[in-house]
Amino acid sequence: MTLGDVLPSLRSSLPPRGVDRELWPLTTAHGRAGLSVGGVPLVEIEQEYGTPAYVLDEADVRERCTAYAAAFGPAQVYYAAKALLSRGLLRWIDEAGLGLAVYSTGQWRLALAAGFPPERIVVHGDVDARGAGRVVIESAADIARLTCTRRPLRQRVMLRLLPAQLGFTAPGLPACPSEDRFGVPTAGAELAALVDEITSSPLLELAGLDVYLGSQLAQFGGYEHAITQLIAACAELRRTHGVRIEEINLGGGFAVAHPGQDSTLPVDPFAARMRRVLSLACDRAGVPRPRLSVTPGRAVVARAGVALYRVLAVRHEPGHQLVAVDGGLSDNPRPALYGARYTAVLVGRPSHADTVPTTVVGRHDETGDVLVRDEPLPGDLRPGDLLAVPGCGAYHFPLASNYDLVGRPPLIAVREGRARLLVRRETLDDILRRDAA
Ligand SMILES: Cc1ncc(COP(=O)(O)O)c(C=O)c1O
Incomplete structure (x- = not known):
């Protein structure tokens, strides 16, 4: 049981479970609107720019x-x-x-x-x-x-x-x-x-x-x-x-x-x-x-970068949870390339469910398309949830691909309560236009 469980009024000011300060951007905070970076709630970024998206502090x-x-x-x-x-x-x-x-x-x-x-x-x-x-x-x-x-x-x-x-x-x-x-x-x-x-x-x-x-x-x-x-x-x-x-x-x-x-x-x-x-x-x-x-x-x-994903599907197994999101290998190939490890946090809704080891896989139906392996996440994840993955500022955006003809995510800067598009999302028109004959 956490302090937030005992004193619900404290919940909004405590970082959510799983927020390890060393992994998250310096301005990461937790308020009434949930987890924010650069003074902008991550849910608001998702509402304006969609997912997957890279946020940069x-x-x-x-x-x-x-x-x-x-x-x-x-x-x-x-x-x-x-x-x-x-x-x-x-x-x-x-x-x-x-x-x-x-x-x-x-x-x-x-x-x-x-x-x-x-x-x-x-x-x-x-x-x-x-x-x-x-x-x-x-x-x-x-x-x-x-x-x-x-x-x-x-x-x-x-x-x-x-x-x-x-x-x-x-x-x-x-x-x-x-x-x-x-x-x-x-x-x-x-x-x-x-x-x-x-x-x-x-x-x-x-x-x-x-x-x-x-x-x-x-x-x-x-x-x-x-x-x-x-x-x-x-x-x-x-x-x-x-x-x-x-x-x-x-x-x-x-x-x-x-x-x-x-x-x-x-x-x-x-x-x-x-x-x-x-x-x-x-x-x-x-x-x-x-x-x-x-x-x-x-x-x-x-460390300035956070990737946002929408949960597409969840399989609850005894003592484990398998989650599929709307990104993966095409926006973060580092786990497949180097065995790099990531963690994720549920944002956008409170959960008091116990955590269970959770594996988050990408949308590409591919061996190695695993973003997060066996990290503790609330055991009640469901389709439509928003997940934030820290440590995504380097070698994510530059290594992103069009694998499966998926458009590359946008890069969004946040600072002092404002979000600003640095690079827009790649559209399907961008991709289809290259196909010459
Ligand atoms: C020549 C050279 N310098 C600097 C770097 C930057 O390395 P890092 O991003 O690990 O600091 C690289 C990365 O591959 C490199 O090839």
Whole structure:
């Protein structure tokens, strides 16, 4: 029995069962109209925009941008666009003074359309991006692409290195082995040859070294190891090529909380520790200290997002409940891709039923289309109920698909009691128009 059961007047001010503060957006609250984010009751968002829908807490994103900017300096944080991107979000990132990392021409074009300063953008991959602040080079082919064009421009570049022990990752997430990635070992002939090419080109300027160590990393160890190897590379390049490396970028992958799995990597202690390791490594190697930069994606937006679903069907079994909702694999492929775990909360009506382990499956009638597995939810769920799933701000909207010809959900920002559409729902007309013959 909870306090709310004893004193019904308290019910409206208590968070509902299952609301774990670490998983929900910072402005999550519970009032007369039920669970709200950004001062907007989730039921009202459902009434206006339908389901499935992604809700994004603007204050939460801004707060995390501020925290990363304070820990590393705003210019030393490149928000990783692949985690989530929209013009509205780009303005928040810009206003926080952060940089941006883009991985496609689409992301580059959207950033320019939002008025994001190109000189604060780091470009990864084969992107048509003239005027970018930095371009990351992973192989000789990238150098050729930048220099053998009809109208070449002078370009600052960062070299992607692959430290040994790459592929640190959280339990349950697949490590990406270094043999599956492009980049250059931190020492040896390949590194020397690429640096030769860069330093001998009048068009290129070596601005720094870059690594990306994996996903959902909650331990400092992998990053410390990477710093040591990067500084050894700086010392070697100083000796062999006389270059001074001004910046090292420690990729992204900083963990965010998932139910029963990981907790969030704390940004301040991380920054302080990395700076100490950097100073020590530089002192030992006798090289000037480069600037330390980071490229967080999920750590900035994951927790700000909540996905809303409508319950379509319920099967009550002894000691268990199976629930089907109107979304799934097409708007959250992460459980199927990585075994990521989620929880859900009933919103829109009170329930005093005991909780039972509940599995929430998607609409796609597919192995692996499981959004929530065996999480406690009230045992009286029924069709028409509204479920809210926290932790859906990163790699949900960008990974959404049209599987089964389902339109992708809208992205809705909430702030100070107002909801605002950032990206509209994809309509069936949008989808059917692409079918050309
Ligand atoms: C090169 C690079 N940098 C940064 C990131 C961001 O990682 P995360 O969203 O885990 O912080 C990624 C994600 O795949 C990446 O590939």
